[in-house]
Amino acid sequence: MSDEILLKVTIDNITVEVPAGTTILQAARKIGGDVTPPAMCYYSKLQGSGGKCRTCLVEVSKGSEKDPRPMPKLVASCRTTVMDGMEVKNITSPRVLEARAGVVEFLLLNHPLDCPICDQAGECHLQDLSYEHGKQGSRYEFQKRTFKKVDLGDYIQLHMTRCILCYRCVFTADQLSPKREHGVLDRGDHAQIATFIQKNLHNEFIGNVIDVCPVGALTDKTFRFKNRVWFTKPVNAHRHCDKCCGEVQLWLRGDEVFRVTARKDEWGEIKEASNGKTGWICNECRFEKKNLADWIIEGPTNVNRHSVISQNKYVGxxxxTETFPKIMKGRNPKLLMDIHSVSEVNKPNIHLSQLERPAHSTDFNQ
Structure with a gap:
């Protein structure tokens, strides 16, 4: 029998029991649904992340059973641990909704509206955040800050104009690589993600900064402008790799592998691998294994219907059933609507339904 102490916390009138040391955001994720605050900088797989974007602000209407006083200000749910008897308001608090709309507007001040050409479109957390928690327009009337695109090595491109300074890529490089070569330079509105004297990022696991980026600031150069994610089909696959877990997500169009990414959970974070560790993948699996024969396909990825990527890919x-063949005793409706002999559109010797290719202009009467 476990001696672990469980604390009761109520979030939007839903009570859940969690271990001591759990943050409000982690408790809300245990409940799930709209009760869970959004998070742009917090990443459960990265130590020290969180507390920077302020999108997960919540109202604590009751501190605890021993001290029921409410907290005077909104708090970051990713950095605030629960107390026994704590009561929290997320979507039930007008203060939270108004503050979150302001944070979204602030994040979009310098962010370019280039979703139609951005590779992150369709799986961008900032897109979802602005749609679900933002307002229709912006009051910002001044010129936005811009940066030149920078190639961080052979596989990664940095588009700093889109960056929201969530620090996820910095934490990833710091905790996965033996030597971090990039970070945040300058201060205030001049702050930017950059490398020391334009160095390239050379590390076997540096490609994971692409997966953790919530916007389109860090993109895969091998996939750039090749396709839209909702036109590709995500499938789970694996291979034997002596560098990483080898468990990935392939993005296919037909039999062509357009890109390879790590598998992600419902919060957009990298899943745990079958060995119990975080499923970070190496550069070889991500950038170099682009042939279907390199992988063992496990099956289609179960994508949340909330995502545009799920279109036409529902599992199960x-x-x-078609009712016409039943009514007509198995006869195909094409046989009943065969007007080939009387049609003057296509040539008499051409049967369009029997072509093993798309019809061309040469198949029709001019």
Whole structure:
């Protein structure tokens, strides 16, 4: 029997029991749904992350059973631990909704509205955040700050204009690589992610900064401008790799592998691998293994219907049966609507339904 002490916390009138030391955000994720505050900088797999974007602000209406006084200001749920008897308001608090809309507006001050050409479109956390928690317009009327695109090695491109300074890539490089070569330079509105004297990022696991980036600031150069994510089909696959877990997500169009990423959970964070460790993947698996024969396909990824990537890819979808063949005793409707002999559109010797290719202009009467 476990001697672990459980604390009761109520979030938006839903009570849950969590171990001591759990943050409000982690407790809300245990409940799930709209009760969970959004997070742009917090990443449970990265030590020290959180407390920078302020999108996860919540209202603590009751501190604890021993001290029921409310906290006077909104607090960052990713950095505030729960107390026994604590009561928290997220979507039920007008203060939180108004503050979150202001944070979204602030994050979008310098962010370019280039979603139609951004590779992150369709899986961008900032897109979801602005749609669900932002307002229709912006009051910002001044010129936005801009930066030149920088190649961080052979595989990664940095588009600093899109960056929201969440620090996730810095923590990833610091905790996965033996020597971090990039970080935040300058201060205030001049702050930027950069490398020391334009150095390239050379490390076997540096490609993971692409997966943790919540916006399109760090992109995969091998996938850049090649396709839209909602036109590709995500499937789970694995291979034997002596550097990483080898468990990945392939993004296919037909039999062509357009890109390789780590597997992600419902919060957009990298999943745990079968060995119990975080499923970070190496550069070889991510950038160099682009042939379907390199991988063992496990099956389609179960994508949340909330995502645009899930379009036409529902797992276990039951299609309604066709009633026409039943009514007409198995006869195909094409046989009943065959107007080939009387049509003057296509050539008499061409049967369009029997072509094993798309129809061309040469198949029709001019």
């Amino acid at each position: 979808l039951v299609k309604p």
